[in-house]
Amino acid sequence: xxxxxxxxxxxxxxxxxxxxxxxxxxxxxxxxxxxxxxxxxxxxxxxxxxxxxxxxxxxxxxxxxxxxxxxxxxxxxxxxxxxxx
Amino acid sequence: xxxxxxxxxxxxxxxxxxxxxxxxxxxxxxxxxxxxxxxxxxxxxxxxxxxxxxxxxxxxxxxxxxxxxxxxxxxxxxxxxxxxxxxxxxxxxxxxxxxxxxxxxxxxxxxxxxxxxxxxxxxxxxxxxxxxxxxxxxxxxxxxxxxxxxxxxxxxxxxxxxxxxxxxxxxxxxxxxxxxxxxxxxxxxxxxxxxxxxxxxxxxxxxxxxxxxxxxxxxxxxxxxxxxxxxxxxxxxxxxxxxxxxxxxxxxxxxxxxxxxxxxxxxxxxxxxxxxxxxxxxxxxxxxxxxxxxxxxxxxxxxxxxxxxxxxxxxxxxxxxxxxxxxxxxxxxxxxxxxxxxxxxxxxxxxxxxxxxxxxxxxxxxxxxxxxxxxxxxxxxxxxxxxxxxxxxxxxxxxxxxxxxxxxxxxxxxxxxxxxxxxxxxxxxxxxxxxxxxxxxxxxxxxxxxxx
Amino acid sequence: xxxxxxxxxxxxxxxxxxxxxxxxxxxxxxxxxxxxxxxxxxxxxxxxxxxxxxxxxxxxxxxxxxxxxxxxxxxxxxxxxxxxxxxxxxxxxxxxxxxxxxxxxxxxxxxxxxxxxxxxxxxxxxxxxxxxxxxxxxxxxxxxxxxxxxxxxxxxxxxxxxxxxxxxxxxxxxxxxxxxxxxxxxxxxxxxxxxxxxxxxxxxxxxxxxxxxxxxxxxxxxxxxxxxxxxxxxxxxxxxxxxxxxxxxxxxxxxxxxxxxxxxxxxxxxxxxxxxxxxxxxxxxxxxxxxxxxxxxxxxxxxxxxxxxxxxxxxxxxxxxxxxxxxxxxxxxxxxxxxxxxxxxxxx
Numbered sequence: 001x002x003x004x005x006x007x008x009x010x011x012x013x014x015x016x017x018x019x020x021x022x023x024x025x026x027x028x029x030x031x032x033x034x035x036x037x038x039x040x041x042x043x044x045x046x047x048x049x050x051x052x053x054x055x056x057x058x059x060x061x062x063x064x065x066x067x068x069x070x071x072x073x074x075x076x077x078x079x080x081x082x083x084x085x
Numbered sequence: 086x087x088x089x090x091x092x093x094x095x096x097x098x099x100x101x102x103x104x105x106x107x108x109x110x111x112x113x114x115x116x117x118x119x120x121x122x123x124x125x126x127x128x129x130x131x132x133x134x135x136x137x138x139x140x141x142x143x144x145x146x147x148x149x150x151x152x153x154x155x156x157x158x159x160x161x162x163x164x165x166x167x168x169x170x171x172x173x174x175x176x177x178x179x180x181x182x183x184x185x186x187x188x189x190x191x192x193x194x195x196x197x198x199x200x201x202x203x204x205x206x207x208x209x210x211x212x213x214x215x216x217x218x219x220x221x222x223x224x225x226x227x228x229x230x231x232x233x234x235x236x237x238x239x240x241x242x243x244x245x246x247x248x249x250x251x252x253x254x255x256x257x258x259x260x261x262x263x264x265x266x267x268x269x270x271x272x273x274x275x276x277x278x279x280x281x282x283x284x285x286x287x288x289x290x291x292x293x294x295x296x297x298x299x300x301x302x303x304x305x306x307x308x309x310x311x312x313x314x315x316x317x318x319x320x321x322x323x324x325x326x327x328x329x330x331x332x333x334x335x336x337x338x339x340x341x342x343x344x345x346x347x348x349x350x351x352x353x354x355x356x357x358x359x360x361x362x363x364x365x366x367x368x369x370x371x372x373x374x375x376x377x378x379x380x381x382x383x384x385x386x387x388x389x390x391x392x393x394x395x396x397x398x399x400x401x402x403x404x405x406x407x408x409x410x411x412x413x414x415x416x417x418x419x420x421x422x423x424x425x426x427x428x429x430x431x432x433x434x435x436x437x438x439x440x441x442x443x444x445x446x447x448x449x450x451x452x453x454x455x456x457x458x459x460x461x462x463x464x465x466x467x468x469x470x471x472x473x474x475x476x477x478x479x480x481x482x483x484x485x486x487x488x489x490x491x492x493x494x495x496x497x498x499x500x501x502x503x504x505x506x507x508x509x510x511x512x513x514x515x516x517x518x519x520x521x522x523x524x525x526x527x528x529x530x531x532x533x534x535x536x537x
Numbered sequence: 538x539x540x541x542x543x544x545x546x547x548x549x550x551x552x553x554x555x556x557x558x559x560x561x562x563x564x565x566x567x568x569x570x571x572x573x574x575x576x577x578x579x580x581x582x583x584x585x586x587x588x589x590x591x592x593x594x595x596x597x598x599x600x601x602x603x604x605x606x607x608x609x610x611x612x613x614x615x616x617x618x619x620x621x622x623x624x625x626x627x628x629x630x631x632x633x634x635x636x637x638x639x640x641x642x643x644x645x646x647x648x649x650x651x652x653x654x655x656x657x658x659x660x661x662x663x664x665x666x667x668x669x670x671x672x673x674x675x676x677x678x679x680x681x682x683x684x685x686x687x688x689x690x691x692x693x694x695x696x697x698x699x700x701x702x703x704x705x706x707x708x709x710x711x712x713x714x715x716x717x718x719x720x721x722x723x724x725x726x727x728x729x730x731x732x733x734x735x736x737x738x739x740x741x742x743x744x745x746x747x748x749x750x751x752x753x754x755x756x757x758x759x760x761x762x763x764x765x766x767x768x769x770x771x772x773x774x775x776x777x778x779x780x781x782x783x784x785x786x787x788x789x790x791x792x793x794x795x796x797x798x799x800x801x802x803x804x805x806x807x808x809x810x811x812x813x814x815x816x817x818x819x820x821x822x823x824x825x826x827x828x829x830x831x832x833x834x835x836x837x838x839x840x841x842x843x844x845x846x847x848x849x850x851x852x853x854x855x856x857x858x859x860x861x862x863x864x865x866x867x868x869x870x871x872x873x874x875x876x877x878x879x880x881x882x883x884x885x
Binding site for chain 2: 607732880
């Protein structure tokens with residue numbers, strides 16, 4: 001299961017603050033939505049369903065961009081856990 | 086209920102340290118249409134990538150340039166610089182507008198003749214004219230601009246052999262306060278070589294000296310340099326008239342006017358720094374008018390500007406092949422046109438836009454071409470919208486030099502279309518095919534077969 | 538007397554170890570006895586201190602870099618103007634001036650006043666044009682030349698004696714003692730500010746400066762000479778003191794009366810051992826130490842805004858000699874919420 005790290009504060013504007021490192025980040029709307037869904041404990045299938053209902057996107061493309069995004073979050077040390085890997 | 090447009094999710098580090106290059110992220114306005122024609126449908130019809138040229142823009146730019154000069158000077162003649170873009174459809178627009186042809190090789194010379202330009206309205210420039218080229222140019226009464234003494238002697242020799250009076254001009258190079266000085270073309274002004282060449286032409290008695298020519302450089306932002314150049318050519322003309330009583334037919338100021346493209350390494354964008362045609366015209370004509378040339382003997386002013394007349398009219402549209410992350414987290418976007426098609430990306434930071442409407446979000450992106458080569462970088466580090474595979478892009482101001490310097494490499498050079506005055510597309514150069522490439526090749530008999 | 542209410546937008550809020558002139562200019566404006574100024578800050582970076590100095594800056598907006606071009610700049614200004622109704626715009630960075638001058642006509646149509654040099658005045662005082670400038674106006678300047686590559690420099694190397702000063706188009710200057718150092722500084726500056734690079738003869742002596750304001754008709758509205766009493770490793774004044782020096786004042790007068798300079802200016806001069814004044818640079822705006830002039834009796838920022846508004850301004854008479862400034866740093870405590878707001882919405 002993916003988990004947003006403990007010391008990460010996320011505001012509704014998409015501003016992310018990592019209290020452990022002092023770094024800040026910004027998310028775009030879709031990025032923020034995914035992070036919030038992960039925070040709520042949704043797994044990939046759950047996130048996918050929300051996006052398929054709401055956006056003009058096919059599952060294949062979504063998976064590609066989702067995995068790329070999650071990899072970036074990992075690269076930035078914001079999430080832990082090995083999710084679907 | 087209709088669904089929302091999906092945008093790639095992204096996260097970006099907030100810059101909280103050293104100043105970045107970007108300030109507030111700048112929204113890149115998409116360009117969906119050229120002259121009312123949808124880029125997306127053009128790509129569907131003619132394939133991707135695709136060069137698109139706008140007849141409207143070419144004519145508008147030409148008329149603007151012509152107006153700038155002709156409203157300040159009584160006798161102005163443009164001559165289309167073939168090397169800048171010698172697609173026949175492009176050349177013919179300029180010829181329809183009244184421009185002569187300016188060529189720098191036998192190939193270009195024949196191209197102009199085949200386009201129907203009368204020989205006496207072709208200016209033949211450059212250091213590479215074969216004896217055959219010269220003979221043809223002489224018998225056609227073309228305007229031969231002499232580049233060096235070897236050529237001067239060849240022409241004198243030919244004039245006697247052919248019993249003709251070749252029409253010639255002397256190309257002059259000079260210091261006009263800019264760097265670099267283009268002293269490899271023509272005869273130098275400051276050290277007296279140009280004056281020597283003039284005297285040599287006059288002494289031959291078999292050549293008609295009808296003009297003086299200079300071409301001070303390329304992508305010149307300083308109008309002052311042109312004023313100085315015009316002044317120096319004018320002073321030679323005055324000296325010539327004093328000594329020989331000869332009034333020149335024309336002074337050719339060449340080209341080199343900057344377009345609105347931004348040079349790599351420049352701080353301000355070219356759209357802010359490139360002088361207008363009016364600025365160039367003001368400098369050149371005032372340089373001539375304030376000289377000692379007698380007002381009733383003002384020679385025709387010839388201009389060979391290429392880049393500034395055609396750059397704006399050219400677009401390169403295409404498709405995003407992939408986006409990926411580099412090892413440091415930066416974004417790489419791979420597009421289907423590389424540096425082999427867009428030679429100018431080596432010295433310009435091209436203005437690249439999305440075709441479809443995208444959100445305000447941008448990220449630090451490098452745009453790579455599709456070639457399997459590390460040098461294939463179309464634009465480094467720019468803040469670019471979040472394009473996805475299959476999205477389209479369009480690169481502005483690619484009309485100059487790309488259709489003449491492009492290289493065929495690993496695939497075919499694409500279609501080129503021209504949008505006519507109503508925005509209707511016409512194919513003006515077909516995409517190459519395997520046949521095009523193979524038709525130039527010969528295989529020796531012993532290499533024709535193999536067994537694997 | 539009722540104060541004139543005016544909204545002034547200005548940049549240069551980077552009040553850091555190598556400070557921009559924004560905050561000192563604002564201090565002058567806020568202390569004005571004739572103006573009641575609302576200050577709208579224009580910032581490029583999320584951490585420019587001025588953004589968070591609410592006693593001096595009423596509201597700050599993020600703006601695009603001048604290198605993006607005139608159009609993005611004007612788009613942003615139009616937006617800010619809609620909200621704030623800017624009456625006067627004071628660009629405080631050299632790199633902004635070209636863009637603002639190019640936009641001047643549009644700005645005036647919007648009702649935004651400026652008080653800037655003309656493009657011609659601006660261009661001719663460029664570092665790369667200094668030798669011609671010196672000749673034209675009869676001012677002593679060090680020998681200099683412009684290069685676009687190290688190869689260029691090799692060709693003209695013989696004209697110089699080491700050390701030489703390597704200078705960028707807008708900012709940065711380093712003293713180089715050999716070819717290797719020239720090469721290092723050349724690349725360092727070129728990467729940041731582009732080409733060309735100016736190589737200047739190094740004139741030995743004491744650096745002295747004048748801050749001045751011209752009315753555009755050849756008159757000096759105010760001028761205060763100063764010597765930096767201590768210079769940081771970044772070449773910035775840590776402390777300074779106003780001088781009484783007729784030669785410096787005469788030189789200032791000479792330049793202004795000939796060039797008809799319009800707006801603020803900082804003259805960088807070197808006084809040699811033999812007491813000659815060399816002009817090494819003209820900065821086309823008020824400098825970061827302008828508040829010293831305010832304290833010495835010449836509120837030049839106030840005068841500049843009044844001139845921009847089209848008011849008559851009487852030239853200042855005199856200033857206090859021996860007035861000192863000492864620069865200090867101060868750790869301001871800021872709210873993460875504000876940082877968040879500025880970095881995500883571009884205003885605070």
